[in-house]
Amino acid sequence: MDLRNKRILIVKPSSLGDIIHTLPLVHALKRCYPSCRIGWIVHESFSAIPESDPAVESVYPIRISSTSDPQSGRLAYWHAFRDTLRTLKELREIFKQQPYDFILDLQASFRSGLLGRSNPGGIRIGFGDARELNPLFQSQLIKVPSSAVHAVDKNMLFCAQMNCLSSQEDFRLYSSGFDDQKVDTFLTEQIASPKSELIYINPSARWKTKYWIPERWAELGDRLTGKHHFSIVFGGSRKDEQYIATIVEKMSHKPIVTAGEMNLAETVSLLKRSAAYVGLDSGPMHMAAMSGIPVVALFGPTHPERVGPYGSEHEIIRARGVDCLGCRKRDCRHMNCMNSITVDSVYESVLRLLGKQPSKEITD
Numbered sequence: 001m002d003l004r005n006k007r008i009l010i011v012k013p014s015s016l017g018d019i020i021h022t023l024p025l026v027h028a029l030k031r032c033y034p035s036c037r038i039g040w041i042v043h044e045s046f047s048a049i050p051e052s053d054p055a056v057e058s059v060y061p062i063r064i065s066s067t068s069d070p071q072s073g074r075l076a077y078w079h080a081f082r083d084t085l086r087t088l089k090e091l092r093e094i095f096k097q098q099p100y101d102f103i104l105d106l107q108a109s110f111r112s113g114l115l116g117r118s119n120p121g122g123i124r125i126g127f128g129d130a131r132e133l134n135p136l137f138q139s140q141l142i143k144v145p146s147s148a149v150h151a152v153d154k155n156m157l158f159c160a161q162m163n164c165l166s167s168q169e170d171f172r173l174y175s176s177g178f179d180d181q182k183v184d185t186f187l188t189e190q191i192a193s194p195k196s197e198l199i200y201i202n203p204s205a206r207w208k209t210k211y212w213i214p215e216r217w218a219e220l221g222d223r224l225t226g227k228h229h230f231s232i233v234f235g236g237s238r239k240d241e242q243y244i245a246t247i248v249e250k251m252s253h254k255p256i257v258t259a260g261e262m263n264l265a266e267t268v269s270l271l272k273r274s275a276a277y278v279g280l281d282s283g284p285m286h287m288a289a290m291s292g293i294p295v296v297a298l299f300g301p302t303h304p305e306r307v308g309p310y311g312s313e314h315e316i317i318r319a320r321g322v323d324c325l326g327c328r329k330r331d332c333r334h335m336n337c338m339n340s341i342t343v344d345s346v347y348e349s350v351l352r353l354l355g356k357q358p359s360k361e362i363t364d
Helices: 016-032 076-097 110-117 151-155 157-161 177-190 214-228 238-248 264-272 283-291 343-354
Strands: 007-011 037-043 058-062 102-105 123-127 140-142 198-202 231-234 276-280 295-298 314-318
Touching (some): 007 016, 016 037, 076 110, 123 157, 198 214, 214 343, 231 238, 276 343
Parallel strands (some): 007 037, 123 140
């Protein structure tokens, strides 16, 4: 399959981690076929990532109401249906002027199949194991191994389909000079000791079953600051500000809080300046791993072999003696998988990684 001078449309609207997992494929395609032109349909809240990437020529931000958000209300499905129709109409008008030759559907849902159909013609390629009737929208299907496969490896199956071998240089994140300058200014104002190393902590996630105990985050931050003089940065979105405030008020050493202060592109720049990431299974964890910094990740209801940090030096921390690990439940009455993780295990993993010790899985 020759993609020289071809237009390639990526359909991967969400979520943040999934978008990060798609970047190596995009970089590989652009490296193998420099003359190809890549577009990306993405939810507007994540558009800063592909917009900052030089491999992506055109970004098409969309806004479709969530049906899974508890605050969506009883009309959630109606709002999503209305938004989907509006979005399809808008995209159809855009693509009618300059259609794409190939449509790569990495979202693998019914809605993403519709989004791909908004482009007139073209060869549509998707996963053979896709859900929600998605394969019916595709011209070609990619066979996915039945064994557990990491999301990045699954996405890279598209490379074989398109005669493109991946390379280590494809696994990276970009930040602009403008974003780097903003972060430099911010850190200059916030850090008392310019020589101190940053530890980026992300204590929030979309699932409440992924959360750790606030008092333990506070103790961890105080240990790293008091004993080793790290500068602790708590990151997150504006929705996380109140939760992070409950952690900060329990700390003896004042951390830096960027939740609600930095967009995704600026967060990439901040992560690149950090000595390590410590946090939950979430989008920023994947950003940190793709940025090439050491990652300490706390896992409970999800499977690290499928959605863990990819490519970076990392340590996975899971509770010992809990038989329901990887349950993928979003509600739980006991939270044993997360509550059994100790501060000592996380603290020691951070020091071990920063001391360049071999990575391993830690169990409490």
